[in-house]
Amino acid sequence: MKAKKVMALVLAGILTVSAFAGCGENGDPKESGSKSVSENGTVELEVWNCNTGFLPCEKDSELYNFYKELTGVGIIQPYVEWNGGSNYQQQLNLKISAGEMPDLFLPVNGMEADLIKNGALLDLTDILPEKAPHLWESVPEEVWDIVRSYDPTGEGRIYGVPNVRGFTVYSGLIRQDWLDALDLEMPTTQDEFVEVLRAFKEDDPNGNGMADEIPTGGREEAKWMDHLFAMYGLAMQEGAPDWDIYDGELTYAGVTENMKDALQFIRGLYEEGLLDPETLLNDKAGWEGKINSDRVGVCYHWAESATAFSEAMKTATGTEPDWAVLPAISAPGYESFYTTKQVTGLEWVVKNTEDEAVIDAVMKVLDAYGNPDLWDDFYYGIEGMHSEKVNGKLQKKADDKGTQQNLIINPANSLADLEFKVEMFKDMEAADESRTWALDQAIRDLEEVQQYGKVVAGDGMPSSVYEGYPDILNRTLYVEYASKIITGEYDIDKFDEFVEKWYASGGEEVTKAAREWYAKTQ
């Protein structure tokens, strides 16, 4: 008994001591002021963004000096394992709770809302136009309005720099060389499209004497076959139903009549064997394996993937395919388009600080990031490390995680316009003429698909509208019903049951939140 008491006392004592120790740690003023100015007056910033395995950027390293030349600021970038964003988020949260928030970073999964509420992020509304004019100009006005809608306090302040993609990137892709081989025209109506699929299946377009062709298909969870859904005017992104105006109101595309008709159509293709029977089982490697082995006629991907698909198939099979844009084909009674979203969340937020030197440094970085004249430099990185001169033109080297530092400031993927992208491809052609045939496809497709793109009403919608309803965000119910309807396990009438269940399991609330958000952007 006595021993127990003594033990309890000792434990309590240890607890008390450690509690005080903890307090002392937090109150340490040295820890909270993280900005540092090196001897020569350069302000140093800690910057965090996505890194899928490249080397970090330490002080005085090559990339540090490269960025210092471009921006006038010292950029330190520790290695943070990305791991699909989940580890990045955890690390960031731990750092923030330790009072060591990075100066400039990429927020993930809507974490910015809480940070803004707590006053942890810098209000950029007035400083950006003044101190980072290039960036301010590079982002369209309507996109800034979307960013204003992210302010959870409802005051419409700007707390971050958006990730902008001002053009249509996805496209249905069709084997033009197969069409030519079978003497077929590019389909423009749904009936013609189905006829083409039938011809692909039966007339041996790859000419190997075997009926191994897969007219079209996609991947598990009914992903990456948006070209079929698009015929019904559905807002879709990589297979995830998105939000657009249906019957005059912002609505989840997954629960509309359009979706019902689309599933009916796709189910028909599946029945007839025009859709890859393994569509709902294909993972990325599986589906792209079929594409690369000269067996697939129509697929859906980034328009610029025409180059990668073509080159991969050439090495693998020796055939030079021609992946052309499949026009957005309307089903009877519908208006088809390829979904375009200009804003995919925030790319940068800034730690709240009163230190003018730090604010100025951050603004210098953001201004350089928004300056079209510097996009090439940011893209090609360091000559010798990330790129090399071929025929007098810089060309990217193959990724090498053992030697390349992470190009953390990457406007080419998060800000640059179509013109820049096309220029990039042309540069690659100049550097290596033997790749022209494949690169030309990407240039042609990128330019051609623009006419079929439409910016949907759900563009830029923050994931916070799904808060509390992860199953709706992960579209668990949708995937189950869509898959079973496509494979014929469920009758098409089951779709109505899905709509009912979807609304009952949180769809109602999510729709309400989404419409409230939409009203704010108008």
Place this chain on the structure above:
Amino acid sequence: MKVRESVNDRIFRLVITFILVVLAIITLIPLLTVLALSFSSKAAADMNIVNLRPVGFTFASWKYILSNREIWKSFFLTVVATVSGVLLALMITSMMAYPLSKKEFKAAKILMVAALITMVFKAPIVPYFLTVKSIGLFNHPLVLVLPQILTAYNMIIMRSFFQQFPLEVEEAAMIDGAGRFRLFYQIVIPSSKAVLATVGLFYGVTIWNQFQHPMMFIQDTDLFPLQMKIRQLIGDGSELQTLASMAGINYSDRTLQAAVVVFAILPIIIVYPFLQKYFAKGAMLGSVKG
């Protein structure tokens, strides 16, 4: 003298053997697929046609992996961490388990409860992070070892083993003049190889495989243990392929991934058979105690 097997026994044995062989094949298939992929060409991987045998046999992926100095650095760091970690862990764990196995040690019960609590209620992640960081272990190689050297589960296995240790032997040693410490080091420990091997293996595998933990505490790429280095190198297969010229390169993300996975599990696969006999024995220890 051999007892003759009845027909029934034979059939039974046959069925069991058959089931086990099937199971073994099932578990072998994924490993073989990965192995085959690691020796396959980029074209074969792109076409996704590799199954159990390499297609377009090449050493390209292995050459890339094995000539990567970073990987070797991480490999040796992990070996050192595992070996030193296991030794330290066995020392600390046995020194805690032994007294707790003694009835005459009055505080044993409370200490056991305290240990059990850590097993049931894990420390929440933020306070845990802040504590370890405040000790100075953030970005420190010791973070690979220190937090792993005592787990309640392993300690309890050892304790039950020590509880079965014949009291008579200990008493005899004491009568011959051995003190508690000498008794522990010269009598108890040398006769506990089975449990030491088992628990050592548990600790070894944990330290070798640890990933979440270093991911939380290590940002310096020079201090990456093997598992993290692997993660860094194989990365997230990005949806959009890189457009850099791949001419003359005969590996892809997927073949590299395969090679590096085989590289990382090889040491454990090599060590396992030697420790297996202890392992099976030791794993039963907790349960047979009367």
